[in-house]
Amino acid sequence: MLSEAQRSAPLTLTEHLDSARREAIARGMVWFWLLNWLVVLFLSIRYEVYSQVGLASDDSLPWRFQSELALVMVVLLLLPVVSLFCDHLQDRLWLRMAALVMVLWGGLWTLHIYTIGQVELRGGVSYANGIMRLNLLAALIAFYPDRKVFYGYLLGPMTVGVGLELFLRVDFPQIYLLGVLFGVIALEVGRRMLHRWFELAIMREHENLTLLRQLDQLAKQDSLTGVANRRHFNIELDRALVHSQESGAPLSLILIDVDYFKRFNDHYGHQVGDMCLKEVAQALNRAVRTPSDLVARYGGEEFVLLLPNTGRQAAASVAQRLQDGLASLQLEHLASDVAPWVTVSQGIACSVSGEGVSQLLERADQALYRAKESGRNQFCVSE
16 A cells, blocks of 8 residues: 555656655755854864964954855755755745755855855965865765756856956966866766666656555456455545534535346346446446545445545535436446336434544445335435
């Protein structure tokens, strides 16, 4: 039997991939966010220690380094709030918003890492480059499932990398740009490898889920008529009755028996009898009102309708609609004593407070018995 998560999973592979990307990116963001906090705390402690021994200073900056650290912390605190506001978005829109957030997040971190290179008085640039490489590797691990999210974060470092060559004129600019290009290529190759494994895993999961759904549907379905089988009906009846007792919503049940069906089989043969049951099942599907109404084969020539949120009068309307539908079909039944076409007898029962499944079914069966005793091709409502 499928779990609730499996039932609510997307039906198409594209939707399943979008949902899986969203879930993977969301988890990656949480991990990356916590990692950022560890880095910020380490950098703040390191700066305090190094500044006391004269190895770090923010005199060359137009602002205080501690103020910049405070700004980064405020942004990190705001990210979970932004995530809560985006929770209701559809998967694709959520991923676009995540890419936009990554552009801002990556830009802020690039500025902060550049600043670290300026305040460190000995080997600051090399230290900042090391932090940037580790940060990009962590971003690759966290955001590889979606290209836009990953490159949204990578946009800041790439822009600064090119900008350093254009405006600050680094030594050996061709070698520097070549290094930037090789770095991007290495990240993209790694991202594609990880993403391919991710897609293959999701595709297998989707195939398995599709197979499970098919098996679950077969387990619920009557093989001849295509409506629900008795096992599934029993499960849904238990669930519907519990909901009815807890919420006070009405619940109705209609037991249906094809009139003189044994004679029909004897007269026309079992193959035609099977076709007759299929036609009756289709007439039942046309008679119900909403997708929540359940049509099931109860056994042999007996069917049952489970009608949640349906009172006695509405259930009688469904029964009448079934009678009228069969009358309009005019399925020949010359062996019947009621009419020259296929007819049904129906027993209706509405749940009452404190009543169990067996009592409800018994009252519906008694109503069906009265309909048969009264001449068939009619319905009776249980008191």
